[in-house]
Amino acid sequence: MSNSENTGGNRWLIGIIVILLVALCGAVCVGGGVLYFLMQPGSSPLAQPAPGFGATPPAPGKQPTARAPVAPSRNILRLPGGTDPRTLDPAQVNDTNAGEYVAEIFSGLVMLDQNLKVVPDIAEKWDVSEDRKTYTFYLRKEVKFHDGRPVTAQDFKYSIERVANPATLSPTAENYLGDIIGVREKLSRKAAEVSGVQVVDDYTVKITIDAPKSYFLAKLTFPTAYIVDKNNVERGGRTWTDKPNGTGPFKLKEYVRAQRIILAKNENYYGESKPKLDEVQFILSGGSAMTMYENGDLESVYVTISDIERVSDPNSPLNKQLFIGPSLSTGFIVFNTRKPPFDDPKVRQAFALAIDRQKVIDVVYRKMPLVASTILPPGMPGYAEPANKLTYDPAKAKQLLAESKYAGKLPDITWTTIGAGGSAAQNVQVMAGMLKDNLGARVSIQQTDDASFFNTIDDPTKNPYQMFDVGWAADYVDPQNFLDILFRSTSTQNWASYGNPEVDKLLDQAALEKDSTTRFKLYQQAEQLILTDAPVIPFSHSREYWLTKPYVKGMIYPPIIIPRLKYVSIER
Amino acid sequence: MTAFILRRLLWLPVLLFFISLITFALGVYGPGDPLQVLLGLRANPETIERLRREYGFDQPFHIQYLNYVTNALQGNFGYSLVKYRDQPVGALIAQALPVTIQLNLVAIFLGLGIGVPLGLIAGLKRDSWIDLLIRGIVIAGISLPIIFLNPVLTFLFSRRHDLVFAAANLKFSIGPILPMVQGYWDGIFSAKVILPAFIESLGIIAVMTRQMRAGMIEVLSEDYIRTARAKGLRERTVILRHAMRNALIPIATILGLMMGGLVAGSFLVENWFGVPGVGQLAFDALFARDYYITMALVLLIAVAYVFSNLVVDITYGLLDPRIRKA
């Protein structure tokens, strides 16, 4: 620091200028902040207690503003919203977080009911042609958008063609609508229209698909095939979902990013089960949801691993509010069968036997998921308890390893796992420890973020990972969604690079089989073959744990995106 | 002086060019792909190829970069690819920026309000136990890892704590003070701002205290203070009128530097406390490879940095002619 005195005058001047600049900047920002909050609906900064360490919580009920969570004086359900949904556009939805909202605001021709069966929605009934390639849907006549405009077959055609329009940039177009004739052509700009969707009259629409597919109707229940309002989309531009005009049981009342999403009852909803709640409030990024639930600020909440032991204790009052439901998913430990030492099935089998999965689930997951013995999760049609379950058997594992071509010269192995933060890899740490103790395998762990992970496993032929873990949740309720997609030798999701001509043949037969009992038998045979070859170890089937206040009835946490809030009511 | 300012301002486009080029290249060539994140495990090669084509990601790098720059110069910074799909990046930043600025302002005010008096006292009582204590507390403040402070402070305010004084047969219960840890971010007029602002102010407190203490020690040894004391002015007058004023000047310079930091949020803090600010947006964008957002944020922070630096450089330039040449 210079201590020359002749610059003293200058220093004063500079100091004043800088202070003024800071003050100006501060004033602008504070002013802007005040304006911003004055503009927020139903809020006034003066109504809030001044910030300070002694600030008391606003008494619930006394301040019925939209800002503080309000006690449910009316029929209001408050739920934790987690992070912001990526989108509210049905054409863009490809995860459950966004799907949860979209399924309430919009609806499609068919939907899944609480038992995950395909049931009529906007279509009251449908016919399937003899060759099982043409579906004729008859639409209900009383269906209206939220703004009152009646829904016709043209709206359905518009919605499908909007998804198939390459400019819409839908991430799910091929996966969910690719079976419809003409969708792929329009996506690649070879056709202006989707020829497979024909409007017969205002309330009849005919859909033609490329081959008989038993799961086609199930695919139509996904948001990609939901009906949107042409006027709404075209007037709203790229951010039209700020004010979506759907057909679902709830309307979007308010969405403030990172704060709240509020859905309000659609009074004109056409469906049999009318929505009973006046409003559903999702609190986004609001700190600990469990604490909020215990303080009566939420009506229902997911239970995470931090609270599971407390909640599972039968003496806890929370235990009576606990519900457990299946989630149609399986966690896998995947071996890259192209990479040594996993090109030898004996090594894979040895690894499978050397991991005590039940112990891992008990210790790391506090018994929350179920141990998996099959690829298909329980609850999936075609699921069957296997005759000989995979069990923990270190002695047999050692023996198998000794018989393999890597006996005594097992190379070092890297297990790649998605994760940020140390606790993400705890399961892998335990299993690596077991492999070390039981087989003497040196397994090191590499955590990576999902961007790099997905990018790498996307192409099974070039995947450098030796071993990794990944979970798969059902998109639709059909065994094809697991066995065909994950284990067919040509599939891009065949992460293990697994190839067995016999399995492929069984999968082909199953796809064409009409009779569902025989079809499921074929899938089970394929599953048994896969399990014997052990390209993956089925690790766990996760389960949903949630708490619901006793005065809330009908709350469900389905394993797949379905409209669920219309079944919920508040009774006290 | 004018030439000096002009020269620095002319650097701005060059700097922005390099920064944008590097960031864009990292986005395009870096590991991971936003579309891959978007599609997750269900990536259909056909879908990926179509989306790449439609977004123009199959174009050569220089064309992509030129397109970006052309659009950016017209005020269009692109649309979010993954995290807030199809939302304009400009709008997302316009929502996040006020949040972070507010949080940082509260942090700076806290830093000034706590740091300056502490530094003043430490400087006046130099080498006494008070000085030692203040410096100890301040250094402890910056030594606590944020990843540790976050959960501990949240815990303190989200539970009831019973203090029992058995001897006096007294029992106090404190908390839970839930508005501080619960609910969504609701601006600087809600209690939710206190903990994140406090954590972010710890560093500022340290700087302010240190600077103020050093300033006081320096000023108190100056001739005019000795003269003032010799004249028989009261100690309080000497300190408040003369010493403190001069010691505050470098504080003003530091504040100038901090203006650049106003727009950058600490993502560790924002993430934990659910503050939807720039730090969190940047963090989300980085993880999702949503690189149009990353680009815009980095450019924004660079501009803010350059301007605050300019202010500081001008200040130094006036103070010390030797540096002006740079």
Add this chain to the structure above:
Amino acid sequence: MAQSDLFATRRQSAQAYILRRILTNPPAALGAIVIGLMFVTALFAPFIAPYAYDQQNLDQIEKPPSAAHWFGTDALGRDMFSRIVWGARSAVFVILMVTLVNLALGIPLGALAGYLEGWADTIIMRVADILFAFPGLLFVFFVASTIKPGVMHWARSSGLSELANTGYLDYAVVILALGVIGWAGLARLIRAQVLTIKQREFVLGARAIGVPTSRIIARHILPNAVTPIIVAMSMGLGDIALSEGYLSFLGIGLQPPAPSWGNIIAENAGRYWRQFPQMIWLVFIPGLVLAAIVFAFNFFGDGLNEALNPEISD
């Protein structure tokens, strides 16, 4: 610039003097002791730690501190004391290496910029500007996550998969990321020092008699700029320890089960903070250990600063 002159006249007895100043300054002495303890722990980790850092005992999870496990056991039944002891080794290694990279880049670049001025100065300082303009830790994180897959891939494809599997590359990525970013501040500091020192008589004199530039910088300028470098470095060491912790916390640094204080905090404080007071040792011990080290570095730096600049403590 009075303090430099003072320093120059005191150089004969400088080391003894500085040592005395630090030892008579209780906080700095305490800091020195804690730092020393960390280095000793790091060096003798295998002998101090009673268990292997990755030895799991799934029947002994989350046990409170006891005679067998001084700091208790974690979620996988591993001895926390052993993990924290080994964590010291990671911390010391990263701190030393990052400091080396910072010095190796910062000193020559800063000195060149200050001495040569002109275009060299412009280029170096603008690159520093670019590094500064990126938002701190976020940028480190960005760089680390960007270069890591590349480094790993390169290691595997060039026959170094053994190396990729040992975890040394994890260190390398952290060191590279922190080192590449960290030099800019140091370079600035040195440049400013060089700018002032080179105006002084002995440098002007050396220049006049034709001493080569490199020699002037190495012999005359750097020794005189050493004070602020030491102070800045000792203050920065704490920040490096913190940054390493944050990177590991985000899953980019060292990979489990290799212990670093950052990933120990991530594994425990992040998970157990809601289960106070049952799991309090798992939250507090790793957090306070990291805090104590950073605290020690800061106090030591402060004391060093006072010792080197007795007139003005900045």
